[in-house]
Amino acid sequence: MISSPFTRGRAGFLLTSLLAVVLVFAGFRAVPQADGFIQQLVRQLGRFYAATFPEKSYLHLDKTTYAAGETVWLKAYVVQAGNHRPDTLSRVLYVDLLSPDQVLVRQQLLRLRNGTANGDILLPDTLVQGRYTVRAYTNWMRNTSPDYFYDQQITVWHTPLDAVAPAIGERRGRVANKPAAARLTVQFFPEGGNLVTGLESTIGFKAVDANGRGVDVAGTIKDSRGRDVVAFKSQHAGMGRFQLKPEPGQTYQATVRQSGGAFLTMPLPTALPTGFTMKVMELKDQIQVYIQRQGGTGTAAAEAITLVAHVRGQVAYAGQGQVGTGTTFSARIPKNRFSTGVAHFTLFDSQNQARCERLAFVGATTPDLRIALQPNKARYAPREKVTLRVAVTDAEGQPVAGQFSLAVNNAQLVPASMEQRTIRSYLLLTSELRGTVEDPGYYFANPTYNTNLALDNLMLTQGWRRFVWKELLANRFGNYPYPLEQSLSVSGQVMNGQLLGSKETPAANATVLLLRFGTENQLMTTTTDSLGRFFFGGFAEQDTSRLLVRVQPQKGLRNPIVRLDQKVAEGAKNLPVLPLKAGSAEEVAYLQSSKRQQVMERQYSPDGKRILLQNVDVRGRREISDGRRLYSRADAVIRTADVPAANSFINVLQLIQGRIAGVQVTGSPPDMSVTIRGASSIMGSNSPLFILDGVQTDASIVNSLPVQDVESVEVLKGPSAAIYGSRGGAGVIAIFTKRGNPNYDPSTDPYAAAPLGMATYALPRYYPTREFYQPPYQQAGAQLPPNDTRSATLFWVPQIVTDANGEATVTFYTSDIGGEYRLSLEGITNNGLPGTGYGTLVVTGK
Template sequence: MTNFSEVKPIDQLIQKMKDQKISFSKELIYVHTDKPYYMAGENIYYKAYLREASTFFLRQISKTVYVELIDPKNEIISKKLIRVDGEHNHGDFKLSTELEQGTYQLRAYTNWMRNFGMKYFYEQDIKIFQIDMENRREELASKTENQEIIDRSSNGYQQDYDLQFFAEAGHLVAGVPSKIGFKLLNENGLGQDFSATVFDNDGTKVEEVSSDHLGMGSLMLMPESGKSYYAILNKDLHKNQPKKYPLPSIELQGTTLKVFNSRDDLWVVQVISTDGKLGEGAFLLTSQRGNPLFGFDCTTSNTSIRIKVPMDNIQNGIVNFTLFDKNSQPILERKSFKYIPKVPVLETDQPAYKKREKVTLDITLPSNENGAKLAEASVTILDKNLIDLSVKEKTLESEWLFKEGIKGNIEQPKWYFDDFSKEKSHLIDNLMITQGYEKPLWVNHLEDTLKMDYLPERGISILGKTSSIWNKDKIRVSEITMTSLSSEKSFVDQVITDDEGQFTFTGMVFYDTTEFVFSAKKYNVKRAKTTENKNVDISLYGVDSPVIYPKSTQEFTSTFNALAAYEKEILEIEKINRAFDTKTIILDEIEIFDEADRSEFDRPGKLHSNAQTTIVIDQNTMAGMNMWQYLQTTPRASMLLRRAGVSGVGASLSMDEDGQVSELDQTLPIILDGFPVDMYELQSLMASDISFIEILDPIEASIYMNSSNGLIAMYSNTGNLSPNYTVYGINSFKHPGFYMGKEFYTPKYDVQKEEHIKPDHRITLDWIPNVAFDSLGKAQIEFYTDDKTTDYVIEIEGIHQDGELFYSTHDFLNK
């Protein structure tokens, strides 16, 4: 960071930017999948990357990621909870063979991201194909004859178009040579390449222009005072009344800004002002993703000032240049893009391999300025003749580097980084001037306060709400106790609900289905005291998925005939599986319980082994009597209750605002099927519902709560709560826990095994979600080829510990 003490006017602004970054820390997420498209019946393997949005450092405040697979009807068909902790940050979706063909959506987000809008979510279209045995895809010799290609020519432009022009930094000033970007969209909202002619208001031809990529391009123009300009598509020039597309209006006097970014290490910014803004006082702020970088005093009596901006230590991505007046109000803004590829070196020990031969892949990270070598990365290895990586729309680089600063849909974002060159840099600059242009309104929101409706999650969250058992619409502030019943890891916590009766338990980390029991007692807010009133209804729920909005999708546009070969290979794999798995019988999933012989007095969850007295209840004799009445007639039980200060005569009761008995002076030393009960439950429970009761002395009862005088343990006829009996103030909930991704299976042929007789056909040769690098930035991966003669492509994506992103591919041959 530059020392801002020399730039006094912007000190306060800089501090506001820093404060907002801390208060409203944002996150970015990306999901790397093993393939860009799939056949029904396959598995989608994926790895989630999560970072703090401004630096891409491991400073994000969330650890919990939701990954959803959404069908073409905008319904979630599978949802996984992933803990991004460096080990379990990957997962998979098993695709049913019955899935309909179409464009599915993979969506990932954190709960915290929802505070800032869905634009921070990760969304990826995934095409899932079905095999139609009666209408097979044909595998043709030509690599373009059998493709579903978008015809952007649209039969000679016979449709409506939207051609827009954008002045650099938003201002076109008379007498100042200016760069103007443009973009043409067809009626489908897609970029359309074109050529056009620019005229002035006198009808004089000024210049011919044509797009460079997907309807985007730029031109240089010297705007003249008193003139206006428009363009006509060349294909319409012959018409009597062709459609005219206006260029930006010309300001007689004004201020504009130019960026010269041809050098990697040093950029030049030129501010030109013909309206005296520089003489009044102005300064330039350079920032990236909300981080202030440099400040420059631009006050001068001249009409122009040139500023050199060092770029050595600035990360790849969008860089904002914002010009402020003497009152710290933004005048204009220009976005530019820095990109120096950080390409890891991928080397296989041979260029070509035999079938089932071991491949050793060495990965070396590129050196960076601060010597950082640690990184996080994932690798997939694919049959290049079956999977066309050119249809892949996004990478970690394109997703995060374009995320903040580009409006609307970016077509083919990955394309800008493939085989990066100076020409690609020019095309990205066109993107900055067109889709990247916006007024610097962000400055006006630096003091905004944002209501955070969604909490950051470091673990699993369980939410709930309490109300009166008698009136569900009536909020009941309560004390909630949560207890897990897991034998591996226990969770016990207690909270007081808010004034709306809402509560949240969060931060729990577990990977197996775990049952939780929640008990509630009314909380007296005025006395700041928990009562013994359990007339509380507990509603439990998880984190709901955000709304799913319909999206337009693009057609599948493979550049060669991969899909037909892919379908053929899927059928071949199925044929192999059927031939070699004929001795396998697949059964529906069943559960087998091995029950030991048990006494009728043994019950699941029973903690004690001996009882002072066991009483079997006579169902006929006790008909019509509730359990409170029954205990009063049982000498040992009534004696224990009197010792505990509770009896039919001596119990001290009070009424709550509902007119119900609200409180006992002491908690009852009574449990039912392992759960504590109170007076109301005893009065509503019939004695005929109970099989037996056990009276425990203080020593045997010491393993239970509230048992200093002993305990009465009651057990129902069914071993659980009777269907006619409602336990107030208790609810339970089973949570599946974080998902543990399945390990990708890849055979090893170093030791011969009987199962190796089966032909080996793999589409994804290997999937490594977490590549382990040493301190020198090196990693080594070993895997075996299969039985096909084909070309393979290795794809790696990842991020350095210093926030720099990388992507690379490498080919090898299997002979």
């Protein structure tokens, strides 16, 4: 469950005690108790996180460089966004592989257990070379923005398995990297939100090229009189800052110079004549906040203000005071009141309107986990057993339990990068910011004055928040059409179709039926909500199932349209384009190593013997057994294809009227009834048993079934109906739809478009995760490869669980490839602390 803002674990405190830390200078008053507005702010933050239950996903990949035909090994972590505990409500995770053009290549559905799942993506050996994106999200995360999806760019080199030619750049399938355009974009961000005349502000800036990558720049600021006011220079990844105090009547523009000598001129944001500014500074043990106000002519009176600071919805400070023109409100907040991460500071004016907002990273109070990876030896021979001890403790040295994953990579083929993303940098930093953060590990690998300054520049330029205060205070948390999934599900919306002079409208309180075909036919029913939305859950599929979703006719529902939710999220991020070093020595070495390993795995790994086909034109068609019938022969059969103008009938009962001896159909659509002569009644009813694609249904469904979707109608009488027991005493009418036939080919059906009020869906299955291959050296008599060429990824284990002592043991075998191997372990503790550990081992090659 989400913890209350009033009881924040180690830093729990009462709301009234928050106000005691407000220090007000220049004679302004401190507020001794929380007023109604502060109580409302804190209450609404808690409500937002409890009602919307935001989630984060993260993927630990075995590496980020691959060759076509290899496997991407991954471990998924899904946590609550508020406290990072891996016990979210979602139980289904979507993992997509997107092409360099952001087209879906693969999608997998993983079953989450305790917030984690194992997975792998087999890269087709026909993939075009380039930068691909692996992204992960839950159905619930789709209610907000793709900015909240986890995404990671990976490099995929392309080479045929039968040869690695010296002329790498000329191989089939190669896509040459075009030189980046020289276009430069520079944005300026006043601290707190606005420039105000007469008040000095810090202005952050960020310069990026046409590919979205940071560019080092320098420049000057000129006022409208042409005078140089200030010079500036970027510090890291195209970001930097400078100070500016706008003068009355002046406007400002920046002249930016790139390292190559090109110039770009652009205006700065216009300064407002009145307003507030906010400055946030990090001291050793405190966060200092300064607030100033420019009231304009005749408005020197002080104005009441409210300042709130929180980290992921957990309130660290809430205070009130007053500030007037020419004076400063200041608050010092101890760092130990903040959880580690991105803190949001928001200033409200006397009308309770948000006027300034600033992000700052606070991380001094929660040190990293201490993760030790201790191999039993420093050096190993080929094919020797490695016993690795994993020990995890907190900052105080106390053991902690958690879930972790481990990759062992060849340090030469997969070089280490201290700037790369880790689970810690992602959960605490990247996931809280808008856009892409370049080299997020840079801010954590070696904390210095420069890295801390660069991190604060990032806070100035890439601000982000999960809500808008105005909407939050009005109790409007946004629309959430995508439901939480604790199992595979089907959801969508029913709309009243357009009539003459009208628009589509949601069909509230409509009855929706779901028919599931397969080894266990099933009929489910639900009712739409006020927005016409419906949801079916509880599927635990190991194989793909065919489903038919249908709206039951009712008064006031005309021309119903069923729109099923697509399971592929739209709106992928525009990630920076990273250039590939085509034809480099590193590429040649990696491709040669990959070729050897793929050949070995396809010969000796059970999973490797599977062949992945892509873009195969299948000319033949295998007939699949139709298991919808319990009986072998019907007394009468009508096939719609044999009835002239069959599709002109309103429903299927009108179709069979007068066509089958002994079957009497009376009434008019949509209220027709059927009796079968000579059949005995059931509990006083002469109505026969209706079977739709092997599932029992009722007359109302049959009355609304369009003929266009019916393949055949079969009638059973007397002894023939005995297979259905007493239910078939009044006879059986079995209806078979075209879509229910596993051999149905819509390309040959002129009426293949789904009729009104109906939709079909192939429910996918959970992905059956494969196991990383290593030769079975521990098995006597096992078939072993003559050359063990595992190298780029020597070993991958996705499921390491530390015990009460914070320990776990992992064993694996070295290969025949010598060199230094890097151990990389990532994971999260049960109480939501992310961590990463590293180690090395050396293998003496043959």
